[in-house]
Amino acid sequence: MGAPVPNEANAEGGSARSLLTAVRSALTPAASVLRSLEIDTRMLGMLAALIVIWVAFNVLSGGTFLSARNLWNLSVQSASIAIMATGMVLIIVSRNIDLSVGSMLGFLGYTMAMFQAVWVPQSLGLGLEQPYTWVVTVVIGIVLGAAIGGLQGFVVAYGGVPSFIVTLGGLLVWRGLLFRYQQGQTIAPLDRTFQMLGGGTVGTNVGALGEWPSWILGAVLCLGIVGTLIASRRRKRRYGFPVRPMWAELLVGAVTCGVVLGTVWVANSYPLPPAVAEQYAQEHGIPTPPGGLFIPTGVAFPVVIMLVVTLVVTFLATRRRFGRYVYAIGGNPDAAALAGINVRRTIMLTFALMGSLAAVSAAVQTARLNAAVTSLGVQNELDVISAAVIGGTSFAGGIGTVPGAILGAVVMQSLRSGMVLLLVDSPTQDIVVGIVLVAAVGLDAVFRRRVS
Amino acid sequence: MRRYLAVLAAGFTVIVSACGGGTTTAAGCTIGVSWNNYQEERWAKWDEPAIKAAITAGQAKYISNDAKSSAETQASNVDNLISQGAKVVIILAQDGTAIKPAVAKSIQNGVPVIAYDRLIEDPKALYITFDNVLVGKLEAEAVFKAKPKGNYAIIKGNKADANADFLRSGMEQVIGAAVKSGDIKIVGETYTDNWDPAKAQTNMEQILTANQNKVDAVLSENDGMAGGVIAALTAQGLAGKVPVSGQDGDKAALNRVALGTQTVDVWKDARLLGKTAGEAALQLCNNSDPSKVKSTAIFKTPGGNSLSSILLTPNPITQANLKEVLDAGWITKADLCQGVPAGKVSACG
Numbered sequence: 001m002g003a004p005v006p007n008e009a010n011a012e013g014g015s016a017r018s019l020l021t022a023v024r025s026a027l028t029p030a031a032s033v034l035r036s037l038e039i040d041t042r043m044l045g046m047l048a049a050l051i052v053i054w055v056a057f058n059v060l061s062g063g064t065f066l067s068a069r070n071l072w073n074l075s076v077q078s079a080s081i082a083i084m085a086t087g088m089v090l091i092i093v094s095r096n097i098d099l100s101v102g103s104m105l106g107f108l109g110y111t112m113a114m115f116q117a118v119w120v121p122q123s124l125g126l127g128l129e130q131p132y133t134w135v136v137t138v139v140i141g142i143v144l145g146a147a148i149g150g151l152q153g154f155v156v157a158y159g160g161v162p163s164f165i166v167t168l169g170g171l172l173v174w175r176g177l178l179f180r181y182q183q184g185q186t187i188a189p190l191d192r193t194f195q196m197l198g199g200g201t202v203g204t205n206v207g208a209l210g211e212w213p214s215w216i217l218g219a220v221l222c223l224g225i226v227g228t229l230i231a232s233r234r235r236k237r238r239y240g241f242p243v244r245p246m247w248a249e250l251l252v253g254a255v256t257c258g259v260v261l262g263t264v265w266v267a268n269s270y271p272l273p274p275a276v277a278e279q280y281a282q283e284h285g286i287p288t289p290p291g292g293l294f295i296p297t298g299v300a301f302p303v304v305i306m307l308v309v310t311l312v313v314t315f316l317a318t319r320r321r322f323g324r325y326v327y328a329i330g331g332n333p334d335a336a337a338l339a340g341i342n343v344r345r346t347i348m349l350t351f352a353l354m355g356s357l358a359a360v361s362a363a364v365q366t367a368r369l370n371a372a373v374t375s376l377g378v379q380n381e382l383d384v385i386s387a388a389v390i391g392g393t394s395f396a397g398g399i400g401t402v403p404g405a406i407l408g409a410v411v412m413q414s415l416r417s418g419m420v421l422l423l424v425d426s427p428t429q430d431i432v433v434g435i436v437l438v439a440a441v442g443l444d445a446v447f448r449r450r451v452s
Numbered sequence: 453m454r455r456y457l458a459v460l461a462a463g464f465t466v467i468v469s470a471c472g473g474g475t476t477t478a479a480g481c482t483i484g485v486s487w488n489n490y491q492e493e494r495w496a497k498w499d500e501p502a503i504k505a506a507i508t509a510g511q512a513k514y515i516s517n518d519a520k521s522s523a524e525t526q527a528s529n530v531d532n533l534i535s536q537g538a539k540v541v542i543i544l545a546q547d548g549t550a551i552k553p554a555v556a557k558s559i560q561n562g563v564p565v566i567a568y569d570r571l572i573e574d575p576k577a578l579y580i581t582f583d584n585v586l587v588g589k590l591e592a593e594a595v596f597k598a599k600p601k602g603n604y605a606i607i608k609g610n611k612a613d614a615n616a617d618f619l620r621s622g623m624e625q626v627i628g629a630a631v632k633s634g635d636i637k638i639v640g641e642t643y644t645d646n647w648d649p650a651k652a653q654t655n656m657e658q659i660l661t662a663n664q665n666k667v668d669a670v671l672s673e674n675d676g677m678a679g680g681v682i683a684a685l686t687a688q689g690l691a692g693k694v695p696v697s698g699q700d701g702d703k704a705a706l707n708r709v710a711l712g713t714q715t716v717d718v719w720k721d722a723r724l725l726g727k728t729a730g731e732a733a734l735q736l737c738n739n740s741d742p743s744k745v746k747s748t749a750i751f752k753t754p755g756g757n758s759l760s761s762i763l764l765t766p767n768p769i770t771q772a773n774l775k776e777v778l779d780a781g782w783i784t785k786a787d788l789c790q791g792v793p794a795g796k797v798s799a800c801g
Contacts (some may be wrong), residue, residue, distance in 0.1 A: 378648065425649075
C-alpha cells in the first residue's frame with residue numbers, strides 16, 4: 001500500500017494526475033450543476049456505464065439488443081437477482097456478508113415446488129390447481145426463508161460467529177439438504193397460477209400486467225415520485241435546511257418520471273408473441289387484422305414484484321428506525337451500541353429479511369422455469385453480491401443504496417444476456433464479468449479518494 | 453442379531469442364485485465399487501441395486517465406498533477397496549484422467565478395473581456404458597424426422613464433460629449432410645455451464661430473440677436443459693410446435709413427451725447398465741483379461757487408446773412407445789400422464 005513507487009510509474013502517475021486535474025477543471029461547471037441537483041454522482045456514473053454497455057451491444061448485435069423484446073427479457077432475467085440484491089445491501093452495509101443466498105434459494109424453491117406439486121395434491125389428496133395454492137406456497141416460502149435466514153442471523157449476532165463463516169456453513173448445509181431430499185429429481189410441473197409469477201405464458205395467460213394496468217402503474221409511480229419530492233422540499237424548508245433551486249427540482253422530477261414512463265412504454269411496445277396472440281384472439285372472438293394482431297404485453301410480474309420489494313426495502317432502509325440503525329451500525333458499530341441501539345437484534349433482522357427475499361426470488365425463478373431443479377440458485381450469491389457492490393455498496397460498511405443495487409443487477413445481467421445474444425461462450429462471459437466487477441469497484445475507489 | 457442377519461442374508465443368496473441360473477458364478481470373490489457421488493438419486497436408486505443383485509446372484513460379495521465428488525478421495529478409495537480384499541473394482545469416475553494412476557496401480561496388482569458409465573483412459577480397463585454417440589444420434593434422428601429442414605438451435609451440455617461432445621458428434625451424423633446442403637441452418641449453438649436448466653432457458657430466450665422466433669427445431673442434449681428450452685418456447689407460444697430432444701428418462705421429461713411438448717427422451721435403463729457391469733465383474737473374477745468378457749468390442753477413445761468395451765443400446769422414447777417405460781416400472785402412470793387429456797396418448801388411456 002504505502003510502498004515507494006518506482007520512477008517510471010511515478011512519471012506515469014504524474015501524467016495521469018495532471019490528466020485528472022484537467023478533466024476535473026473541465027468538468028467544474030458540470031460539477032456545480034450536479035451539486036445543485038444533489039444527485040449521487042456515483043449513480044450517474046453507473047447510469048453512464050449502463051448506457052455505454054447498451055449502445056455497444058446494440059451496435060454489435062445489429063439493433064437486436066435495444067429491441068423492446070430483448071429489453072423485456074432483460075428486465076425479467078434481472079429481476080430475481082435484483083430482488084435479493086436489495087437485502088444484500090443492508091447486510092453489507094452493516095458490515096456482514098451472506099454467502100448462503102444461492103443455497104437458501106435452492107432449498108426454498110425446492111420446498112415451495114414440493115408443496116404445490118406433491119404435498120398438497122398427493123399427500124393431502126386435495127388435487128392440483130387449487131385457487132389458493134400459489135398464495136399459500138409463497139407465504140410458506142417467505143416465512144420459512146425468514147426463519148432460516150433469522151437462524152443464521154441469530155448465530156451471527158448472538159453467537160458472535162463471523163457472518164462469513166456462518167453463511168459459508170449455510171451455503172453447504174442448505175445445498176446439502178436440498179441434495180439429500182431432492183436426490184437429483186426435477187420437481188415439475190408447477191401450479192398454473194404460480195407460474196405467472198415468473199412472467200411466463202400458460203396457454204393465453206401471460207405473466208405480465210397488460211397495457212392499461214402498466215400505464216396505471218407508471219402513473220401511480222410518477223405521482224409517488226412527485227409527492228415525495230414535494231414532501232421532502234417542505235420538510236427541509238420547515239427545519240431550515242437548504243433546498244434545491246426550483247429548476248433542479250423540476251428537472252429531477254421530470255427525468256425520473258420520464259424513466260418510469262419510458263420503461264412502461266418499452267414494456268407495452270413488446271407485443272404478445274404471434275402464436276399466443278392468435279390463440280388469445282380466437283378465445284376472445286377478436287378478428288385478426290391483416291399483418292397480425294398487436295397486443296401489448298406490459299410490465300412483467302417479476303418486475304412488478306421487484307418494484308414492490310424495492311419500495312418496501314427502501315422504505316425500511318430510509319424511513320424506519322430499523323434502516324437508520326443498520327446504517328448507524330455499519331458506520332460505527334461501537335458508537336451505535338453506545339447510543340443504545342440494539343445491535344444484535346438489528347443484525348439478526350437483516351438476515352431474516354435476506355432469507356425472505358431469497359424465498360421471493362426462489363418463487364420467481366422456479367415459476368419462470370416451471371420446475372425446481374437441484375442446480376437452482378447455484379452461484380447466485382456471487383451475482384447478488386456483485387450487483388450490490390457494482391451498485392456502490394461498500395464493504396467498509398455504512399454506505400450503499402437499494403436503487404444502486406438494482407442498477408448493479410441490471411448492469412450484470414445486461415453484460416450476460418448481451419454476450420449470449422452475440423453467442424460468446426460461457427468461460428469468456430465469466431472473464432468479462434469478473435474484470436468488469438473489479439474495474440467498477442476499483443474506479444469507484446480511485447474517484448472517491450480524489451473527491452475526498 | 454448379527455448372526456440372525458447373516459442367516460437371513462445367506463438364505464436370500466440361495467434364493468436369488470437359485471432363480472438366476474445360467475449366469476457366471478464366482479463364489480467367494482469380492483467385488484468393490486467406487487462411487488463418485490452417491491448423493492445423486494440415480495446411483496442409489498437404480499444402479500446400485502442392479503449391480504448388487506447381479507453380484508450376489510453369482511455368490512460373490514459386494515463392497516463399496518463413496519468419493520463425495522472428490523477426485524483425490526476416489527483415488528484413495530480405490531486403494532481401500534483393494535486392501536479390503538476386492539478382486540475386481542468397478543469405478544464410476546469423478547475425473548477420468550485424475551483416476552488413471554490408481555487404475556494403473558490396481559491393474560498392475562492383478563485387480564481388473566471396470567470403467568462404469570464414464571470413460572477412463574486406460575487401455576487395460578473394461579469400459580461399460582451406454583453408447584453416448586448413439587444417444588446423440590437418436591436424439592437428432594427423432595427431431596430430424598419431425599423437421600428435416602429449417603433453423604436448428606443446439607443446446608449442448610458442460611464444456612468440460614466429454615459426453616457433451618460425444619453427443620454432439622452423434623447429432624452431426626444425422627444432420628451433417630443437411631447442414632452442408634443448406635437445408636438445415638444452425639442459428640444458435642451453445643455450451644451450458646453444469647448442464648444448468650436455468651442457463652439453458654436464458655440461452656434459448658436469447659437465441660429466439662436474435663432470430664425473431666425463427667427457430668424450427670431444438671437439439672437439447674439432456675432432459676433438464678430441454679425443460680429450460682421448453683419454458684422459453686412456452687413463453688413464445690411455440691411449445692409443442694418446435695420439436696425438442698432430450699435424454700435421461702426424467703419423470704418431468706417423460707411427462708412432457710406425453711404432453712407433446714418434448715419430441716423424444718432417449719432412455720438409458722440404469723438397471724441394465726448395473727446388471728451388465730455386475731455380470732462382467734463376475735467373469736473378471738475368474739479371468740482377469742477384459743477382452744475375454746462376453747460380448748465386448750474394441751472402443752477407440754478420444755485419447756487414442758483402444759480398450760475393451762461393452763456399449764449398450766439406448767432406447768428412444770416418443771409418444772408412440774411410452775408404454776415401455778410404464779411396463780418397465782420406471783415411472784408411475786400418475787406421474788407420466790399428469791395433465792394429459794384422456795384419449796390423446798395411448799399409454800395414458
